[in-house]
Structures are given as C-alpha cells and as structure tokens.
Amino acid sequence: MGAHVSVRFLFTCTSCPGYSLFLSASSCGAGDKLSVVILPADLDSYTYTVATMNPYINYTVSVLAVNDAGDGHPNTTYVITDQEVPQSPSTLTAAVVSSTEIRVSWTISGPEPGPTTYTLNVIPDSPETSRLETVIVFSTTTLLVTNLEEYRTYTFNLTASTIKGTAAYYSPTLPSAKTNAAAPGPVENFVVARPDGPDFTTVTVSWSLPSVLQRNSDITKFMFAHNATGGNLNSAPELISVVDSVTRTLVVVPQTTYYIEVYAVGTDFSLTEYVGVKSTKIYHAPPGGKHISKWELTSLKSITR
Structure with a gap:
C-alpha cells in the first residue's frame, strides 16, 4: 500500500531545565515529541536533524513508527550534545571588601557550553606583577580576590574557556578598585x-x-x-x-x-x-675621652706650683 507512515521522535532532556529544547519548543520536559511524516520508500533508512539544541545536554532519543493502530515499540538511544566555546563574560564589576580583598562579579549569557573555567586577570600597579585566579564552575559568577596589598589599585579582566576554546577577554572599560588603607609598615x-x-x-x-x-x-x-x-x-x-x-x-x-x-x-x-x-x-653613647682621677688632678696641681 502507498500510505504514508508517521515516525515520531521523542526527545527527553535530562539536564537543561529552563532552556529551549529544539525547533519552537518552549520547554525542555521529558516526553517532548516531534512527529515527522516520511514516504514508504524512506522506511528502510531515514535521517532527521534537529538543529537548535543546546550544547552539552544529555538526551534520551526514542524513534517509533505510528499508524492507525497506534504507536509502535520505540528504539531508544542516549546522546550528549557537543561542547562549544563560551560567550565572553559581561558586566564585569569590582567592589572593595577590605584592605586586602576585592570581590569581582560578572554575568555570562546562554546555556552552559560545557565544563567551564573562568580566568580572572588581576592587574596591579607597579611594582607588583599581575596574577591569574581561576573559577571552575559555570554557574559561579563571583570571586573574592584575597591577599592583595593595602591601599593599592587593582584592575580586572576575565575570560571563559571550555575544551573547545577560549572566549575573548571582556572588552568594555575594565573595572578597577582600590583596597582600603591600613597602618604603614616600618620605615x-x-x-x-x-x-x-x-x-x-x-x-x-x-x-x-x-x-x-x-x-x-x-x-x-x-x-x-x-x-x-x-x-x-x-x-x-x-x-x-x-x-x-x-x-x-x-x-x-x-x-x-x-x-x-x-x-x-x-x-x-x-x-x-x-x-x-x-x-x-x-x-x-661611648665615653667622651680619658677620665682624670682625683690623684692625677692633685699631682698635676703640685707640678704646676
């Protein structure tokens, strides 16, 4: 018979709550369905691409045939989408906490691109040298920078990276902050x-x-x-x-x-x-010259008589 057969793809996302799943779907819940009608000539082999999925997401994908009698038995596989290069961090800010601490905060857009490392460049005035601090959790968007010098100005820049590559450094005007003053050290x-x-x-x-x-x-x-x-x-x-x-x-x-x-x-x-x-x-203070005893002083007086 030349009737068309409907093939249904079931996408179950297990790690992306709150993100758009595919096509025009507005949520990422278990059991989201996408139906595709194919010709009988394509039943033996068929390829379908879902193009708008998020990176680094675990999916359970089931494929099953559907006819007038109902749904067939599903064929299920498990897949994780690839990682990608992160977006550049944005709205980078710095706030003084104490004479040796500054808190740096930022935001980053989009879903998690994969295991992400933030690298914060701490840039001091001379004679100090720059140093790098790292944060290895995508959802962490603040870092308390410690062991700073008292009453010194620090400037900050930030980037994010995954195994796929590193985003550009934060590009707007870099934030800076000056630690609080403290008692001077010794002269x-x-x-x-x-x-x-x-x-x-x-x-x-x-x-x-x-x-x-x-x-x-x-x-x-x-x-x-x-x-x-x-x-x-x-x-x-x-x-x-x-x-x-x-x-x-x-x-x-x-x-x-x-x-x-x-x-x-x-x-x-x-x-x-x-x-x-x-x-x-x-x-x-040392002695100020030879001390003259009373006997010596008497002898000198006798000699001068």
Whole structure:
C-alpha cells in the first residue's frame, strides 16, 4: 500500500531545565515529541536533524513508527550534545571588601557550553606583577580576590574557556578598585650612628619612607622620639614632614643609653589617620675621652706650683 507512515521522535532532556529544547519548543520536559511524516520508500533508512539544541545536554532519543493502530515499540538511544566555546563574560564589576580583598562579579549569557573555567586577570600597579585566579564552575559568577596589598589599585579582566576554546577577554572599560588603607609598615634604612672624629657628644639618626608596598596609606608625617635611660619615648614625639630620606643630629651625654623611635603616619581619602609600625633602636653613647682621677688632678696641681 502507498500510505504514508508517521515516525515520531521523542526527545527527553535530562539536564537543561529552563532552556529551549529544539525547533519552537518552549520547554525542555521529558516526553517532548516531534512527529515527522516520511514516504514508504524512506522506511528502510531515514535521517532527521534537529538543529537548535543546546550544547552539552544529555538526551534520551526514542524513534517509533505510528499508524492507525497506534504507536509502535520505540528504539531508544542516549546522546550528549557537543561542547562549544563560551560567550565572553559581561558586566564585569569590582567592589572593595577590605584592605586586602576585592570581590569581582560578572554575568555570562546562554546555556552552559560545557565544563567551564573562568580566568580572572588581576592587574596591579607597579611594582607588583599581575596574577591569574581561576573559577571552575559555570554557574559561579563571583570571586573574592584575597591577599592583595593595602591601599593599592587593582584592575580586572576575565575570560571563559571550555575544551573547545577560549572566549575573548571582556572588552568594555575594565573595572578597577582600590583596597582600603591600613597602618604603614616600618620605615626603611633606619640607622643610628656616631659621626667619625673626636666628637663624642653627637649622633646621627637617618631613615627613609617605608617601601612602596608597605606604605598602606598616604604617608603624611613621621614621628620621631628619643630620650635617655628611663625616659618616656611617647611623652613628646617630634613631628617631621615627609621627605624621601630624613637625617637628624642628636646631642648626647657620653656613657648614657638612649632609646630612639621612628614611625610613619598615614591617612586615607576620608583623612582617617593610621599610625605605622614603630621602629626602635638603642644607642649607648661611648665615653667622651680619658677620665682624670682625683690623684692625677692633685699631682698635676703640685707640678704646676
């Protein structure tokens, strides 16, 4: 007989809830059906292509013949669609969390293209070097970047990749954020030394700014304190304006111990002050020449008479 036979394809998607399945279907539920009418001449061998399925989806596909008596027995197979290159991430943003943390967030369009790795490029100001952070879950669209330097600006860029390839980096203006300020680190090149020569009553104290990655704020001043044995270093520290390198000369008493302290003070954009790490040195002033005893002094007086 020359009657046409209807062949029904049953597509059951097991891993794509919420996504369009094929053709004009609006959902991806078990039992979605697509009927295709074929000629008797094509019954022995027939190929049908479904062109609008999503990547990396598990499908159960059943093929069965249908006539006036009803549906025949299905022939079932299982298939997973191929992976593809991801879309580029979009709406990349950066928000400061603390003095050492920034949270980066993004969005990405389309269904999951396969096991996806996000690669975040963390770009600091000099003298730091860039580093890469990775996230290996497609649905994760935020990353807390930690172990950053205090009061430093970081810029971020992001891409996504699967085994099929890597998307272009995020292309609009890159987001940046500056970590919160913190207390400065110790001053650099802190030295206490007596000048060469016979002068035993002076000592020079020198230091320079903390290293770039230890400033942690906008350095506004140095505090300089010194006192002899038993003195209170914090009683009246001297405020010194900020320059790259500072040298001070102290007048000391021979055979006396001195405690000398220096630290930096910084502020942030709100002018909150941050007291830096204090650096302290102990200086023992040497004797100031030969000591003359009472006996020697008496002998000298006798000789001069």
